[in-house]
């Protein structure tokens with residue numbers, strides 16, 4: 001066990017689950033030192049309790065008091081209510097880690113009352129130890145707290161530290177990123193079915209193809225474009241396939257996808273900033 005903390009997740013949805021599953025798989029912390037709460041969905045809490053052994057918050061005051069790390073993992077629209085629910089019980093020795101898209105450390109510090117806040121932007125691959133997480137510190141968080149957060153997220157994937165102004169870009173790139181690849185797999189599965197391939201065989205081939213491509217990108221020194229060229233024989237099948245992607249403006253579609261998702265993160269931030277300030 002590498003983390004000696006008691007962690008409270010305020011919001012026990014998809015992202016909280018992925019982080020919890022990853023931390024427990026790496027034996028970073030005993031399950032009984034993780035506490036979870038929701039606004040109302042008790043079934044969900046019971047399900048996580050049964051699957052992972054984590055504890056459901058019964059007495060909020062005592063658990064908030066015991067917790068040394070509080071992970072804010074509700075949707076951005078619920079941030080005010082989520083913070084208000086724990087604020088009366090806060091003492092000074094807490095580190096807040098927020099995974100909320102768009103919500104700045106400044107806004108969180110204002111809502112929380114000047115507590116140390118670190119923003120973490122992971123993705124759901126945390127569940128299997130393969131998150132790509134970016135961290136950014138608020139003005140009250142110190143180096144030791146950043147390192148503690150780094151250790152926690154390094155146990156469930158890779159970690160980069162970025163200036164907060166870049167977190168929205170990270171959100172559109174790697175926070176949402178798994179969904180772009182899942183969508184591609186869905187599309188490839190459909191195409192494989194139309195081409196007459198058995199579903200199970202197609203899935204195995206597609207998954208190994210993505211995994212192989214990712215490992216090639218990681219383990220060779222070659223750029224993506226050089227690796228692409230190595231697959232593409234002049235006048236061959238790949239060239240014919242890629243030409244169709246060009247005809248359908250694939251590059252533009254991916255560019256717009258990532259930039260629009262990033263822009264949405266900053267819109268979400270601005271929306272709640274204005275709502276909370278007004």
Ligand SMILES: NC(=O)C1=CN([C@@H]2O[C@H](COP(=O)(O)OP(=O)(O)OC[C@H]3O[C@@H](n4cnc5c(N)ncnc54)[C@H](OP(=O)(O)O)[C@@H]3O)[C@@H](O)[C@H]2O)C=CC1
Nearest residue numbers: 011012013014015038039040041074075076078082100101
């Ligand atoms: N999913 C992802 O891939 C990623 C998500 N994020 C961020 O993580 C956060 C959570 O996302 P995700 O897990 O997908 O969302 P979910 O909707 O799956 O989970 C949100 C949870 O927050 C709970 N909640 C809502 N209001 C409160 C409250 N007042 N007090 C306590 N808990 C509350 C909800 O409980 P109830 O159902 O009872 O209302 C729900 O279980 C978001 O801010 C998102 O931007 C960041 C990176 C990746």
Ligand SMILES: O=C(O)[C@@H]1CCC=N1
Nearest residue numbers: 101171172175176177
């Ligand atoms: O879709 C969302 O808003 C969240 C943030 C990044 C991934 N999921």
